Amino acid sequence: MRRAITATIGGIRDVAFGRLAWFAxxxxxxxxxxxxxxxxxxxxxxxxxxxxxxxxLGLVSTAGEVAASLVLIVxxxxxxxxxxxxxxxxxxxxxxxxxxKAVGAPPARAVPLGEGVANGLKIALPALxxxxxxxxxxxxxxxxxxxxxxxxxxxxGREYATLAAARQxxxxxxxRLRNQHAASVFLVGLACSVIPFFAPLVGASAMVRLVxxxxxPDAAGRRPG
Numbered sequence: 505m506r507r508a509i510t511a512t513i514g515g516i517r518d519v520a521f522g523r524l525a526w527f528a529x530x531x532x533x534x535x536x537x538x539x540x541x542x543x544x545x546x547x548x549x550x551x552x553x554x555x556x557x558x559x560x561l562g563l564v565s566t567a568g569e570v571a572a573s574l575v576l577i578v579x580x581x582x583x584x585x586x587x588x589x590x591x592x593x594x595x596x597x598x599x600x601x602x603x604x605k606a607v608g609a610p611p612a613r614a615v616p617l618g619e620g621v622a623n624g625l626k627i628a629l630p631a632l633x634x635x636x637x638x639x640x641x642x643x644x645x646x647x648x649x650x651x652x653x654x655x656x657x658x659x660x661g662r663e664y665a666t667l668a669a670a671r672q673x674x675x676x677x678x679x680r681l682r683n684q685h686a687a688s689v690f691l692v693g694l695a696c697s698v699i700p701f702f703a704p705l706v707g708a709s710a711m712v713r714l715v716x717x718x719x720x721p722d723a724a725g726r727r728p729g
Contacts, residue, residue, distance in 0.1 A: 507717050508691035515692075515710030519702055523602050527595050528705045535701045585635070585656045585700040596667055599708035604671070609716050612671040631659045653697045661693020664707030668715045677720065685718050 518524045604612060638655060642648040662682065669678035682689055692710045696703035 505688065505691065507714055508688040511688075511710040511714035511717070512692050512695045512706070514713045515706040515708075516695075518603060518606075518709040519705045523606060524599050524705045524709060527599050528702050531595055531705055532701045585660070585697065585703065596664075596704055596708050597671070599705050600668055600671060600712050603709045603712040607713060607716055609712065610672060613673065631663065634659065653694065656700065657694035657697040658690060659693070660696040660703055660707055661689040661691075664693065664696065664704070664711040665689040665715070668708065668711035671712075672715060673720065681715070681718060681720060685714075688714060688718075 519528045601612060603609075634655060638651055641651045665682040665685075666675070666678050669681050672678075673681070689711075692707070692714060695710070696707045699706060
């Protein structure tokens with residue numbers, strides 16, 4: 505837990521006051537634009553489909569517009585982590601490289617393009633599917649907050665830890681490292697989940713710092729020593 509807290513504080517400091525502030529601002533602008541574009545598309549093409557009319561049809565129309573607005577808000581909230589992950593994916597390596605230099609990490613492994621694309625899909629597709637599956641739960645008060653933070657904390661921790669570790673080792677070894685230190689990884693992801701538009705940059709810095717403090721697993725998945 506101490507490692508996770510220290511790494512998270514370092515990540516927040518890098519984003520708020522340090523070497524990643526401009527990256528974080530760019531991520532915020534692009535992620536907001538992506539989320540806003542998706543919301544605008546729903547308003548532009550979805551709401552006009554609700555019929556207008558008088559009497560009971562008018563009540564149905566009004567109820568439909570209110571429901572559409574509620575759905576739009578929930579959809580925007582649900583999409584915000586995914587939008588941030590998509591945008592942040594392009595900035596992650598740039599941010600991680602700057603932090604690696606700052607903390608004196610070994611030179612990063614050159615990940616081939618094909619391997620990088622395959623690794624990204626392995627991480628992104630389950631996250632997208634799970635976020636879509638739990639959207640109905642976002643309409644339930646209290647439960648929606650628990651699900652949103654818990655699910656996205658797990659997904660972000662999983663994604664960022666794997667990406668950061670894969671810069672220093674093979675993908676399978678990175679997965680073993682992530683699994684063996686699942687509690688620390690989840691704590692960092694949990695912190696990221698409450699700041700989704702800045703999460704990729706906090707995650708990049710925090711996970712680079714965390715990975716450098718963790719013992720590597722051996723080929724059988726056991727901790728060395």
